[in-house]
Amino acid sequence: MINVRYFGVLKDALGLEQETLDWQGGTTGDLLSRLRARGGDWDAALAPGKVFRLVVNQSIVQGEAAIPVGAEVGILPPVTGG
Amino acid sequence: MRLSVTVSADVFDLGQEEARLAAEAGDAGAVVAFVGRVRGQDGPVALASLFLEHYPGVTESEIARIAREAATRWPLLACRVVHRVGHLRPGEGIVLVLMASSHRQAAFQAAEYLMDYLKTQAPFWKRECFADGSERWVEAKTSDDDACRRWS
Numbered sequence: 001m002i003n004v005r006y007f008g009v010l011k012d013a014l015g016l017e018q019e020t021l022d023w024q025g026g027t028t029g030d031l032l033s034r035l036r037a038r039g040g041d042w043d044a045a046l047a048p049g050k051v052f053r054l055v056v057n058q059s060i061v062q063g064e065a066a067i068p069v070g071a072e073v074g075i076l077p078p079v080t081g082g
Numbered sequence: 083m084r085l086s087v088t089v090s091a092d093v094f095d096l097g098q099e100e101a102r103l104a105a106e107a108g109d110a111g112a113v114v115a116f117v118g119r120v121r122g123q124d125g126p127v128a129l130a131s132l133f134l135e136h137y138p139g140v141t142e143s144e145i146a147r148i149a150r151e152a153a154t155r156w157p158l159l160a161c162r163v164v165h166r167v168g169h170l171r172p173g174e175g176i177v178l179v180l181m182a183s184s185h186r187q188a189a190f191q192a193a194e195y196l197m198d199y200l201k202t203q204a205p206f207w208k209r210e211c212f213a214d215g216s217e218r219w220v221e222a223k224t225s226d227d228d229a230c231r232r233w234s
Contacts, residue, residue, distance in 0.1 A: 008135060008207030009219040052222075055205075058139050074137055074205075078222035081134070081165065081206025082118055082177055082197060 002067060004031070008077045013045035023071075028054045029064050031073060052078045083153040084160040087145045089136055091168035094178050099162060107160035107182035114189040116179040116197055122172030127216070133209040134167045134176070141165075141205045148199040152181075155195070156188035163196070165206065195233055201226045 002023040011017050021034075032051070036043045044050075053060050055074035056067055067073055084106050096115060104113055120132050149161045160182040170176060179196055183189040208220040 005137075007137060007205065008209075012219070053205075055137065055140050058143070060140065060144060060205075074140065076137070076205055077207065077219075079201075079203065079205055080208045080220040080222055081136075081204050082201035082226075 001070065002031075003072045004035075005072065005074045007074060008080075010045055010050075010075060010077050013041060015041070023067065023069055025067070025069055027064050027066055028056070028061060028073075031067060046075070050077060052076045083149075083158045085146060085149050085153075086162045087142050087149070088164045089138070089141055089145075089167060090164070091166060094164045094166070094175055096175075096178060099164065099178060099180060103160050103162050103180045103182055109184065110159045110182035111184050112186040112189040113180060113182045114186070114193045116177075116193050117175050118177040118197075120170050120172045120174050120176055124210075128213040129172055129210055130213045131172075131211045132170045132176070133211060134165075134170065135207045135209070136165075136167050137205040144204045145200060148196055148203060151199070152192045152195050156183065156192045158183050158188060158192055161192070161196070163200070165200075165204075167206070169211075198226070198230045198233065202230050 002021050003018060004021055005018040006014055032046060036046050053076045056065055057071050100113060100115060122129050145163050162180040164178040166176050179193050181189040181193040209217055210220055211217045
């Protein structure tokens with residue numbers, strides 16, 4: 001299992017803040033492909049360019065990274081702080 | 083470099099923060115302060131409030147990473163960053179950056195560098211709540227990315 005958290009505009013676009021997914025291991029790319037395959041809002045909201053970074057166990061990852069079983073994964077839209 | 087990062091819903095006090103930093107920074111001949119505030123009117127409809135969301139733990143770490151990167155470029159004695167979250171009204175402070183160094187050039191440049199990277203890298207998301215009841219998430223600006231590129 002992994003816990004996936006959504007932030008900012010993604011929370012509204014997807015209609016949820018977090019969810020638990022069955023997970024046997026894989027990468028950030030595998031996770032995004034699986035979520036986009038849900039189609040509709042998911043494919044549109046998680047299109048390349050709409051996702052800024054992924055966070056695995058509190059660390060921002062650059063590019064493709066492994067997601068271990070039991071991880072917390074954050075999916076971040078482009079940031080607008082300051 | 084002494085480094086302190088706080089992300090909180092609480093209001094910050096520039097005078098108190100600067101006095102504390104100056105006391106801790108040792109022989110700092112220069113302290114530069116930047117305060118970002120909520121604009122009341124950015125478009126046709128007046129803003130009622132700004133809502134700021136962050137990723138607890140991750141956001142603080144990312145700001146600290148940017149500050150440590152700044153310390154590799156300039157001789158900094160101390161850095162303090164306070165960023166607010168939750169509902170903020172027009173005129174309220176959103177972000178405070180204090181940079182202490184022996185001389186002003188390093189403090190000025192490091193404060194600008196930190197703000198440029200904070201705006202484009204640190205996990206914060208703004209939602210505008212307008213006077214007419216409508217709301218929308220703020221979109222990332224390409225001008226902020228452009229501002230960052232000058233440091234590379």
